[in-house]
Amino acid sequence: MTATVLHDLAIAGGGTLVIALVLIVVGRMLQRRGAGPLVTRKIPHALCGLFAALAAFQLSNGVVVAGVLAAATLALAFIVERGLVPVPGVFDGTRSRDYGLVAFAGGALLAVLAFWPDRVAIAGGVVVLGLADAGAALVGQRFGRHQVIAGGGARTLEGSLAFVAIAFAVSLTFCRFGLELNSFMAVSVSIFVALTTATVELLVLPAADNLLITPWVALLLHVAPELSTDDALRWLAAAVFGCAIVPFMLRMRWLDLPGALCGGLIAAAAVGLGGWGWIIPAAVFFSLTSVLTAYRRPTRAGGMRTMSQVAVNAGLPVLVPVIGYAFTRDPVWYAVSIGGIAAGIADSWASEIGRFSKQDPVSLRTRGRVAKGTSGAVSPLGSSATVLGALAVGCFGALFGGPSMVLVGVVAGVAGSLVDTLIGASVEARYMCGACGATVEDRLHCGAPTQPSWGWRWVGNDVVNAFANVSGMAVGFGVYGLLL
Template identity: 90%
Template sequence: MTKSVLHDLAIAGGGTLLIALVLIVVGRMLARRGAGPLVTRKIPHALCGLFAAVAAFQLTNGTVVAGVLAAATLALAFIVERGLVPVPGVFDGTRSRDYGLVAFAGGALLATLAFWPDRVAIAGGVVVLGLADAGAALIGQRFGRHQVTAGGGVRTLEGSVAFVAIAFAVSWTFCTVWLELNSFMAVTVSIFVALTTAAVELLVLPAADNLLITPWVALLLHVAQELSTDDALRWLAAAVFGCAIVPFMLRMRWLDLPGALCGGLIAGVAVGLGGWGWIIPAALFFSLTSVLTGYQRPVRSGGMRSMSQVAVNAGLPVLVPVIGYAFTGDPLWYAVSIGGIAAGIADSWASEIGRFSKQDPVSVRTRGRVAKGTSGAISPLGSAATVGGALAVGCFGAVFGGLAMIPVGLLAGIAGSAVDTLIGASVQARFVCGSCGADVEDPLHCGAPTQPSSGWRWVDNDVVNACANATGMVVGFAVFVLIGG
């Protein structure tokens, strides 16, 4: 074993023990001084983030670092699962919150695996999480007066503002001191980091933010090292654009608040990491679909679209590929995105335009006619809308990605819509309303729980759409490769 490996094992092992000691000693000191549970959790966590960041600059062997982080993640998970709470106050005693420490280590592990040996990016991600998360929680508890209910639970506006400010300050410090970016670049990158991480922290479930924020910030700081001035201007425009469309979507009543925030995050990230061509097709066609949904339907039965629908129909086909593109710069990822968008639009247009058919659709399972809007059914008008929607997305994608996007969009859209229909006809969950007797797809109807009638209960509409969009993404990938795009 080389001296460098032994050195890294000593530093990493010693750092892990030091972090554990900080959790125990500082947590107990704060508890004895009468500090509340939130303070006794968040301050030690923030200190641990600082120690972990310092340790990153002392290490040279990525395998050792990943191994120690993996061991720490497993050990913390074992402690939480077994209920071994060595430090009352530091651990909350509830799995959902105590898994925050597990996710903290897991997020650092993901960042290490993805970006080592870029220690600056990894350390920046750890410090942003440690300080911004703790600061937001403490300020929100002390000064929070305006609650914000989003996908991840209830936060406060004051806490979210504090998160943005702290994340900006930490990012700016790393950009200026270690990355040596000029003032404009440092401010632009820091704004983008602060706003996107605050959105993630606001939207995701408790503990999940600890898993996601460190690798996310590490990605942004890693990419920022190669940014040109034009790229930085696009990041700034992306941040403004992402913030601006949130009130627009709320005013149009297309999305609820969590959905609008998620949409703003996806739009900003897509423009920032990829360019305008990554969001314009999705924005245009999903806007047209929203108009179709409301056409001759004064009160939409399902209400505004939710965050889960946005995540499935925009996050999956846009956010995932653009992150892959940021890693590699390969245009293949744009084909993946167009394939996923085409699948979602083709299926949506089949449903929204198909309802104007003069005849009821035919179920692909029973081959009998069923009511309009029934999953797993087809009609000539709906099938034509499927092809038209897929082709339209492909043609529009060709403006930004070349002529190869036309067959990508067409074939991926048809394939994704076919998968949606097949799953809807076979295993999608269906329920019977006890009040009106209607056969529905939702576990609630007429203000009361419904009774399962067929299908797999966990296969709801979001799961079906996710499978269809994923199919479109895979087909888009395959078509682009086969035609030599």
């Protein structure tokens, strides 16, 4: 081994042991002083983030760093799974909480694998998570009066505001003194970091935020030095836009609260990392589809979409490609996005417009006529709407990505809708309502649980949509490649 590798092994291995020792000692000290369980857990975890960030600047071999983090992640997971004796400040015996430390190490590992040797970005991600998460929890416990229930469980408004403030302060420090950005750019980036990470913390399940926030912040800080003044202004506008559409979506009753927050996060990320052309097609066609969904429905509430639907139909075709674009600046990622959006819109329009057909659709599985809205069924009007939706998305995408997006949208949209129909006809789960005898796709009907009828239970509507959208994204990639 070279001297550098030996040095890094000594620093990384020794640092890990020191961090573990400090966590245990500080946890026990706080416990003996009468601190509550939350303080006993969060203060040591915040120290863990600071120590890990400092260690990043003492290391030079990315393979060693990744290896140590991978070993630490596996070791922590083993300890949690074996249910070893709770240790104050490290483990308290609650699996969901204990896995937070596992996810902490896993998130740092993802950041190292993606961004090494950008130590400033990696350290910034670790410190934002360590300090903001701990501060939000402590402020929420002490001052929290207004509960916010989103996708990740119950949080408090006061705690979330504390998260935003701490994340902003930490990011600003790294931007000014680590990345040496000017004041305007540093503030713009820090506002974007603070608002998006706070939203992630609100939406995801406990422990998942520890896995996601570090690489997300590292990505933003990694690309920040390449921004121009105009880019920084767009990041600031993206943060404002993402916040503004949340109350709009709630007011229109198109999304529930978690769905609206998720939509705001996706919109902000798309505009910030890619530009307005990345969100305008999705926003326009989502709005049109929501109007179609509400049209001639008995109640508008029935058209409200949830966070899982937003994640599948916007997160997959918008957020995933724009992150790829941020890494590579390859225009193929825009074609991937248009393909995914076209697949989702084509299928949605087939369902929403197809319900106005004078005849019931034909099931691909039974070859018989079924009720309108049944998955895996087709009608002439619905098929025409599929092509129309795909063509519309392609034409709109051509305004930002060039004429090739027309063909990308049409082929990817039709292909994705076909995948949706085939899966819906073959393996999507169906349930029998005991009250009315109807075959439905929901686990509840007529106010009572339904019984499984046929299909794979794990293949629900969101899973079907995910397969369709990913298929559209893949076809969009292939069509764009053939047109080059």
